[in-house]
Amino acid sequence: xxxxxxxxxxxxxxxxxxxxxxxxxxxxxxxxxxxxxxxxxxxxxxxxxxxxxxxxxxxxxxxxxxxxxxxxxxxxxxxxxxxxxxxxxxxxxxxxxxxxxxxxxxxxxxxxxxxxxxxxxxxxxxxxxxxxx
Amino acid sequence: xxxxxxxxxxxxxxxxxxxxxxxxxxxxxxxxxxxxxxxxxxxxxxxxxxxxxxxxxxxxxxxxxxxxxxxxxxxxxxxxxxxxxxxxxxxxxxxxxxxxxxxxxxxxxxxxxxxxxxxxxxxxxxxxxxxxx
Numbered sequence: 001x002x003x004x005x006x007x008x009x010x011x012x013x014x015x016x017x018x019x020x021x022x023x024x025x026x027x028x029x030x031x032x033x034x035x036x037x038x039x040x041x042x043x044x045x046x047x048x049x050x051x052x053x054x055x056x057x058x059x060x061x062x063x064x065x066x067x068x069x070x071x072x073x074x075x076x077x078x079x080x081x082x083x084x085x086x087x088x089x090x091x092x093x094x095x096x097x098x099x100x101x102x103x104x105x106x107x108x109x110x111x112x113x114x115x116x117x118x119x120x121x122x123x124x125x126x127x128x129x130x131x132x133x
Numbered sequence: 134x135x136x137x138x139x140x141x142x143x144x145x146x147x148x149x150x151x152x153x154x155x156x157x158x159x160x161x162x163x164x165x166x167x168x169x170x171x172x173x174x175x176x177x178x179x180x181x182x183x184x185x186x187x188x189x190x191x192x193x194x195x196x197x198x199x200x201x202x203x204x205x206x207x208x209x210x211x212x213x214x215x216x217x218x219x220x221x222x223x224x225x226x227x228x229x230x231x232x233x234x235x236x237x238x239x240x241x242x243x244x245x246x247x248x249x250x251x252x253x254x255x256x257x258x259x260x261x262x263x264x265x266x
Contacts, residue, residue: 015236018163020156024232024239026149026192037146045150070235071192076153090152091243097150098249098257 013066013076021090022063022078030072039065042077049096151190151230151252154241159193164204164238168211168229175227175242176212183226184219185212188246192234204231204238222247 025042027034043063050060061081068074079090155171157163176183187205208229209218219225228246232239243249250256 015158016156018157020153022153024149024151024153024234025147026151027146028148034146041146042150045147068235068237071237074192074234076234076237076239090154091241094150094152094252095243095245095249098252098254 012069014069016066016068016076016078020076020078022076023090023094025065025075025077027073027075035067035075038075039077042075045097046077046079046093049093053092053096147254149251149253151232151239152241152243153232153239156237156239159204159233159236159238161203161207165207165211167238167240168208171229171240171242172211172213176216178213179215183216184224185216185227185229186218186220186222186225186246187229187231188251189231189233192232193236201233204233208240 023042023046025038027038043065046063047060051058059081061079064078064080066076066078068076079093154174155167157167176185187208189201189205191201208231212229225246227242227244230239230241230243230246243252246252250260
């Protein structure tokens with residue numbers, strides 16, 4: 001499950017470090033609300049997929065979201081902790097996520113309520129408002 | 134609690150989630166070096182020839198089409214010559230995904246780029262819903 005720490009890690013970056021591996025997230029709307037929820041959702045999906053692939057007891061890598069400043073519609077979730085990451089490459093983890101039927105018991109609603117940011121993120125939206133369609 | 138992820142909750146805030154095996158800047162030399170690293174991992178210099186495609190995706194308005202074409206050519210040239218470019222999705226064994234995001238270049242090699250709808254969660258969900266109906 002994602003934790004509030006993931007949120008704090010939504011760090012802005014113009015240039016990512018070379019040799020990083022992880023996941024590129026494309027947002028439907030490049031606004032702060034969407035970024036935060038996308039990061040939350042992506043980290044939760046990645047952790048669930050990781051557990052599906054490697055078992056609950058396996059060491060979990062860190063999934064660190066970065067907002068890329070010069071590409072507002074994109075997020076990069078970096079997969080760190082090489083020891084754990086060696087067990088699952090991003091391609092297999094992403095492939096697992098695409099198999100949406102494995103996520104029958106996914107509790108995204110709970111995650112949203114847990115992870116809606118405090119004022120530190122600068123997001124004025126709250127969970128009751130949600131994204132505008 | 135989500136009873137059925139196909140009903141529009143999983144991937145609510147995400148459009149695409151693309152695996153990234155390696156990253157670098159967007160200078161031509163850097164992209165060439167990255168393509169060689171990726172190619173070495175996925176395309177053996179001898180053995181069974183593979184059909185591959187390079188699929189660039191732009192998330193940076195500053196990149197010109199000519200620049201992108203040059204990057205695509207550099208990536209294709211990094212693959213050992215026994216393997217051949219094949220643009221027909223049904224004949225391609227591997228797809229080199231090239232994501233140009235701001236000042237960053239991200240790359241990965243996947244087998245199922247088209248079957249997975251370019252790793253677009255919404256498209257996959259739509260297809261699953263159509264099949265369920």
